Amino acid sequence: MFRQAQWNEKVIFELGAKGRRGYFLPRVEDEVSKLAGNAANKLPKTVERTQPPKLPELSEVEVVRHFTRLSQMNYCVDLGFYPLGSCTMKYNPKINDALVGVSDISELHPNQDADTVQGILEILYTLSQWLAEVTGTYEVCLQPCAGAQGELLGALIMRACHKFNGDVDERTELIVPDSAHGTNPASGTMAGFRIVVVPSNENGTVDLKALKTVVSSSTAGLMLTNPNTLGLFEEDIAEIADIIHSVGGFLYYDGANLNAILGKTRPGDMGYDIVHINIHKTFGTPHGGGGPGAGPIGVSQELAKFLPVPQISYDKKLSRCYLDYDKPQSIGKIRSFYGNIAVLLRAYAYILSMGSEGLAEAAEISVLNANYLVKRLSGIRGFELPFAKGRPRKHECVFSVRLMYKETGVSARDVAKRLLDYGLHSPTTYFPHIVDEALMIEPTESMEKEELDRFVEALKKISDEAYSNAELVKKAPYNAAVTRLDEVQASHPKTIALSWRMHQNRNVIKAASS
């Protein structure tokens, strides 16, 4: 039986006592004070802080205990199955964490002379070459901090190229399928495009007829993940590429689902012009509770000149790496420095550990696992597999519990919450939006068959519960750190409390025993 720790842990501001501290600094040497004087005392009154910030006052051990207790109330990949669709929660190899913990990486400053950082530059340069090979693109930029920033960069590069070609004012529309990740339309809007939604056909893939009617000389490009969010391979991708290219648009690959096709087929070969890679998904780097990740993008030869500066390059003559700022057509910068290096180094280690064969096997087994789940879940009462029955899924599958909801009132949300009681994380829910009561399941290659079976058995039990005792499921979870939370209250203007001071000023969130 799973039981998550239930520390009734106070908010850190309620812990500790005045005067306690968790760290003190080295004393300033007398000679230093003598020569410098107390610089802080010389601060003009206009800039001096008179009220110290109301930070918590805790001893070292209290800080450690507090965060350790919190950590025990957090589910993670190292504890068990985490089948969030499109998030690719695969195992995060420990060796990779060990490698970034050493000062040879953690204590490198980005402004150091290139001569003193040849080791890391070479690793990054090589990684960019490998990612270009994996995606079938011409050049890779490692800078974006996340997939969504890769998308924004990609959309800005489309824009830059249209500008270069002199028709940017005409190219106002970016097309996304109705099954796209939410970041696609959001990134497109940020890059200044109007979003045009193209519907899926009855097979769950892009409707070619509809696509042909929406493309025009206004089309800047199309953003499409493949396999798509239903886990289906867009088999018409070559034709889709032709349609977009025929009107002068660019095809953008959302890399969230790249894991399924590693070493099998490449976005560049399918006709994509721009590709982002979610390092924290496909290349096994930890998600850190929401980040940091990394979202490098690869582009075709035509678009390489627009990539941000600096590009990490290799000088063959001098056999040394350098930061190349000499790119007059570059869109400029999207962040400070060169990328989320501690994340990228883990990906480099991951590729070394996997090798070309291992990456292809990861794809195969992730697909095998997903299809195994399709088969085993298909018979469960109240579960349906919408779209393209009988067609193989790739790395993920989307089930609908629409029927169960209709018959018992138990929704996808309820199923998700009840799964937590079995010590399993839930799938992604209510996505893609074209599926009612959706459960989007991505097992990845990391999960052993026994864990997959445990997941199947849990869902079977939940289905039984839904049809015999719906209330039980609707009030779940019972075994997590807290019972079901009121998420509406958290966002309501009358009760919203987004910081401790906001809570104290308003004091509207109340709970009996806290």
Place this chain on the structure above:
Amino acid sequence: MPKARIHPYIPNGVPETKQEMLQEIGIKTIDELYSDVPQKLRLKRELDLPEAMSEQQVRHHIQTSLNRNRNTKDMLTFLGAGCWPHYIPAVVDNIVQRSEFLTSYTPYQAEISQGMLQALFEYQSMICELTGMDVANSSMYDWSSALGEAVRMAVRVNKRTEVVVPKIIHPDRYATLQTYIDPLKMRIKKADYIRETGLINLEDLKNQVSDKTAAVYIESPSYLGFIESHVKESAQIAHDKGALFIMGVDPTSLGVLKAPADYGADIVVGEGQPLGNHLNFGGPLLGLFACRGEMELIRQMPGRVIGMTATLKGDRMGFCMALQTREQHIRRERATSNICTNEALCAVASAAYLALLGPEGLRELGETVMIRTQYAVSKLNLIEGVKTPLFKSQHFKEFTVNFDKTRKRAQRIHQTLLKEYGIHGGKSISKEFPELGQTALYCVTEVHSKDDIDQLARGLKAILEEER
């Protein structure tokens, strides 16, 4: 041919397991699952990547590459300019290395993710205490992109078309801002600085700000290290024209420097890296983002925000993601930002760091940094031909060192210092600010002892005297 090996990361790679699963699915080979991938699109060769290495080989291979670096722990270094060296207590690393935090996803399922949610809520709350703001989000990518997002937010609030920034600003920050707002067809105006002090020229600022101005952005400490003392007046100028006032901060200064709220800031951005996050060659960083508590501002905020709530039963307080209807996964093309993956774990590091330091530690940090900076300035000024800082203002952590009178190029001095004395000096800014001559930007924090600073002074003195 050696025997095929089962990869340690792929449990179902065992042939018998595979067979069993294929049988259950009702197919013979995994290839059948790829039957819908057109033949002409298939990769008919292996990827051109190295063969798989064992963990032992991976470790050796990478360590060998990394050994070619010289890091700031084995080379006395005075670099800042967007990424700053600070001592990180062991507790901080210990906390963020806990796999419960490290290997979890965005806390969509709140009930089973209370640990991360509460830690992020505490981070937000501490950033609010530092800045005096009511709300902070649970992180942006870095200071640069946070600034880009802040200006975009200002435009959503007041629908205006211009932004005014100081002429002295980090070039990466400026360039990122340009990239972020370029699609909005906005104009960026630069307010000049007073030559003698570096401070913002209020007269010029006033001329640049109009009823077209969406936001005025000011930093303190500035990119070149001096403490900006014209913040309050700048905020007033912005507000007089109905513009929002955005302030950029180095949070380590906020134990000694006034909270942005006290100047009238509407939005605060900054770099959280110095709060407990390693240099890591410049990434990941941690974008700070906070604003005042009016709902019309909060609704336009970018990024994830964690809120307090209670259980439906009402027996316990708890935490969950709030205001998700602003976000891309719900609002799609009408979202306030596209940000999804952020820098959550760096935010947890900062929460732990701030909890350890507390108000007293943060004040001590600010004072130590300022005293050591002042000591370095005094020491270097004793060297003939060196002028530091260029601006007659008080400095925090960073300061300009000008070599014009030595008749040597800053880059040349830097090279000699590095090659012959093994000391890495500051960042040359001669190209960024040609009007400042042969100048480098040096950084001194609590990690630099008296001996370290003396060693730098001796090195520079020797170079400049010897070359005379």
